[in-house]
Amino acid sequence: MAFSPRAWLDERLDLAPVREFVEHKSVPIHRHSHWYYLGGMTLFLFVVQAMTGILLLLYYQPSEANAFESVRFIMTQVRFGWLIRSIHGWSGNLLIALAFAHMFSTFFLKSYRKPRELTWVSGMLLLFLMFAFGFSGYLLPWNTLSYFATMVGTNIAGAVPGLGPFALRFLRGGDAVTGATLTRFFGFHVAILPAVIGPVLLLHLLLIQRQGMSVPLSVEEECRAKGTAPPSIRFFPDFLLRELMGWYLALAVLAGLAALVPWELGVKADPFAPAPPGIQPEWYFLFMFQTLKYIPATIFGFDGEVLGILAFGVGGLMVLLVPFLDRAAAKGMRSKIVKRAGVIVVIYILTMTTVAYVANLAR
Numbered sequence: 478m479a480f481s482p483r484a485w486l487d488e489r490l491d492l493a494p495v496r497e498f499v500e501h502k503s504v505p506i507h508r509h510s511h512w513y514y515l516g517g518m519t520l521f522l523f524v525v526q527a528m529t530g531i532l533l534l535l536y537y538q539p540s541e542a543n544a545f546e547s548v549r550f551i552m553t554q555v556r557f558g559w560l561i562r563s564i565h566g567w568s569g570n571l572l573i574a575l576a577f578a579h580m581f582s583t584f585f586l587k588s589y590r591k592p593r594e595l596t597w598v599s600g601m602l603l604l605f606l607m608f609a610f611g612f613s614g615y616l617l618p619w620n621t622l623s624y625f626a627t628m629v630g631t632n633i634a635g636a637v638p639g640l641g642p643f644a645l646r647f648l649r650g651g652d653a654v655t656g657a658t659l660t661r662f663f664g665f666h667v668a669i670l671p672a673v674i675g676p677v678l679l680l681h682l683l684l685i686q687r688q689g690m691s692v693p694l695s696v697e698e699e700c701r702a703k704g705t706a707p708p709s710i711r712f713f714p715d716f717l718l719r720e721l722m723g724w725y726l727a728l729a730v731l732a733g734l735a736a737l738v739p740w741e742l743g744v745k746a747d748p749f750a751p752a753p754p755g756i757q758p759e760w761y762f763l764f765m766f767q768t769l770k771y772i773p774a775t776i777f778g779f780d781g782e783v784l785g786i787l788a789f790g791v792g793g794l795m796v797l798l799v800p801f802l803d804r805a806a807a808k809g810m811r812s813k814i815v816k817r818a819g820v821i822v823v824i825y826i827l828t829m830t831t832v833a834y835v836a837n838l839a840r
């Protein structure tokens with residue numbers, strides 16, 4: 478009898494339940510289904526990030542003396558090193574932009590309502606972890622911009638009441654941003670954060686597999702009125718092939734940016750030099766950074782910056798707990814207040830980010 482690898486594996490692993498799952502998995506198709514592609518595109522960029530990060534590790538040296546030079550070596554001596562670094566830099570930013578878009582799409586479609594509360598919470602944790610990846614990775618080339626942005630960012634963390642002084646020393650590995658901070662950030666970026674994000678991502682994906690994709694309330698209502706179920710297509714191969722088009726689009730944008738606008742290296746950090754004007758954090762922190770600038774130094778006798786940081790903390794917590802705060806959605810109803818709050822947040826983030834950019838350009 479001819480050897481069959483499938484039969485060989487089946488005898489040992491009993492893959493029948495997996496086959497059954499794949500054959501029966503389906504995805505609802507309706508006028509909002511295109512939003513389903515955003516999660517897959519984010520996942521694709523996450524894989525790109527992990528692969529290019531591993532390649533960069535082959536040459537990067539995490540010390541105050543060698544970090545900048547090792548990145549310059551990657552950019553100028555290692556074959557295609559500039560491209561790998563450029564892909565890593567751009568993909569990290571596109572990944573966060575897509576994760577934001579994915580978050581807002583699931584927010585406005587109310588995909589977080591029962592039974593998907595934990596999918597939302599795990600997604601928010603993923604977004605926070607992405608911010609931490611961005612913040613820790615930014616310092617690694619040890620250039621002027623990253624050095625001073627880390628100083629500003631860690632100062633803000635240090636202003637948190639109670640926890641602040643501990644957070645500042647924990648992040649910096651001392652009182653100032655030094656080589657010890659660089660080594661620490663390297664540890665966060667390549668060991669601690671990947672070890673934490675792995676299980677959270679796995680949980681997010683397992684929940685989605687277990688529960689399937691949600692159907693928006695409006696589509697559900699229409700189908701109920703017609704007495705029909707929402708139409709769906711098979712995941713394998715029909716939806717997967719469409720999903721691949723999303724990945725292909727993400728790859729095209731990424732390749733174009735990485736090749737045509739290579740990620741810059743800048744000038745080596747000099748801790749004794751004065752901070753250059755217009756130091757800003759990465760774009761995804763800008764709306765908070767700009768807001769803190771507008772807050773008066775004291776409000777009713779309290780430190781304005783501290784109040785601003787606390788307000789952002791409370792805001793972040795509310796977004797994390799949206800599925801439990803939006804009681805109407807849990808009952809299958811649409812709340813105008815939640816939708817309007819979401820629209821205001823989007824407009825606020827876009828406006829503040831633009832204002833910060835324009836203010837920096839005009840400098």
Ligand code: HEM
Binds near residue numbers: 520576593598692
């Ligand atoms: C690294 C970041 C993330 C990855 C890789 C990821 C991946 C995915 C994937 C592949 C899906 C299924 C397809 C889709 O609905 O788009 C999904 C669904 C979902 N994600 Fe994420 N996600 C991430 C971040 C987030 C964030 C920040 C949130 C919001 C807080 C979130 C909330 C959800 C929800 C609620 C669903 C279920 C959608 C539904 O059933 O209709 N995810 N995610």
